[in-house]
Amino acid sequence: MTTPAIEISGLQKRFGKQVVLDGINLSVPTGSVFALLGPNGAGKTTLIHILSTLVAPDTGSVRVAGYDVVAEKDGVRRSISLTGQFAAVDETLTAEENLRMMGRLQGLSGKAARERANELLQYFDLVTAAHKRVKTYSGGMRRRLDLAISMVVYRPVLFLDEPTTGLDTHSRRALWSNILQLAAQGVTIFLTTQYLEEADQLADTIAVITNGRIAAQGTAEELKSRVGNEVVELRNEKDEIVREIPTDGSIHGIRKALENLAKTAPAGTKVNIRRPSLDDVFLALTTTKMEVSSS
Numbered sequence: 586m587t588t589p590a591i592e593i594s595g596l597q598k599r600f601g602k603q604v605v606l607d608g609i610n611l612s613v614p615t616g617s618v619f620a621l622l623g624p625n626g627a628g629k630t631t632l633i634h635i636l637s638t639l640v641a642p643d644t645g646s647v648r649v650a651g652y653d654v655v656a657e658k659d660g661v662r663r664s665i666s667l668t669g670q671f672a673a674v675d676e677t678l679t680a681e682e683n684l685r686m687m688g689r690l691q692g693l694s695g696k697a698a699r700e701r702a703n704e705l706l707q708y709f710d711l712v713t714a715a716h717k718r719v720k721t722y723s724g725g726m727r728r729r730l731d732l733a734i735s736m737v738v739y740r741p742v743l744f745l746d747e748p749t750t751g752l753d754t755h756s757r758r759a760l761w762s763n764i765l766q767l768a769a770q771g772v773t774i775f776l777t778t779q780y781l782e783e784a785d786q787l788a789d790t791i792a793v794i795t796n797g798r799i800a801a802q803g804t805a806e807e808l809k810s811r812v813g814n815e816v817v818e819l820r821n822e823k824d825e826i827v828r829e830i831p832t833d834g835s836i837h838g839i840r841k842a843l844e845n846l847a848k849t850a851p852a853g854t855k856v857n858i859r860r861p862s863l864d865d866v867f868l869a870l871t872t873t874k875m876e877v878s879s880s
């Protein structure tokens with residue numbers, strides 16, 4: 586069996602009196618895409634910072650690419666790339682110059698850095714803008730460049746902290762396709778996101794973190810099945826969703842939900858029956874709006 590790319594056991598982290606990570610256990614197989622979802626302040630960035638050796642854990646064992654994040658920091662750093670919410674590029678340079686500079690900083694010869702820059706410009710669809718200053722780029726182009734910079738030297742594990750925050754749908758999808766291509770090449774990808782569709786589209790495994798604990802973990806389908814089957818959705822006269830009731834998907838279950846509602850719902854209430862989404866999972870785990878079945 587190959588060693589998991591990321592292995593976390595019993596991880597705890599406090600800032601002062603605040604417990605930010607409270608007994609995290611996770612294992613991410615090599616070459617897979619793992620998405621960490623959670624509300625603001627849940628501890629996602631702190632976890633990425635621990636995995637990338639920027640912050641030390643208090644207790645527990647954390648290994649990345651087989652290296653311990655405390656005792657073998659250099660091994661971890663040689664194995665990872667970290668792309669943050671804010672692109673770490675020099676705006677006054679062009680994309681080609683940024684990539685070449687990063688290659689040189691990481692020890693490539695001038696010729697090798699130039700060749701790698703050209704490969705990445707093609708790969709990330711930045712050839713036509715290669716010689717324009719980055720400050721003239723759109724958000725999507727900057728994110729693609731950020732991702733390209735993180736791949737100048739091959740690293741087996743890539744951390745993406747909210748990689749598509751603020752991007753329009755088109756740019757987001759373009760970046761998803763790049764991320765999936767990197768995964769297909771065997772790169773392990775650990776990403777945090779606020780977009781549930783992003784996790785649904787990209788991730789082999791999703792974990793939901795709340796209050797520093799992993800509240801649920803599994804494939805998108807596994808998580809969806811935990812909130813039941815068909816959801817009965819009630820809309821008011823303004824077509825706003827006023828209630829969502831998970832059911833077991835059977836005729837009996839749905840009829841029972843509808844019978845109960847028929848007695849109490851105001852006139853004009855409309856009903857829609859739909860499959861659960863990842864949003865339902867997220868809401869169920871992070872609020873009390875829907876109940877998660879314990880199975």
Ligand SMILES: Nc1ncnc2c1ncn2[C@@H]1O[C@H](COP(=O)(O)OP(=O)(O)OP(=O)(O)O)[C@@H](O)[C@H]1O
Pocket residue numbers: 600601605623624625626627628629630631632
């Ligand atoms: N260096 C620090 N010192 C003190 N408290 C911190 C520090 N870093 C993070 N925190 C606190 O830890 C908690 C978790 O923060 P973290 O940034 O990890 O959450 P997050 O899930 O990434 O949230 P967001 O989605 O808002 O970025 C927050 O309450 C935050 O204020």
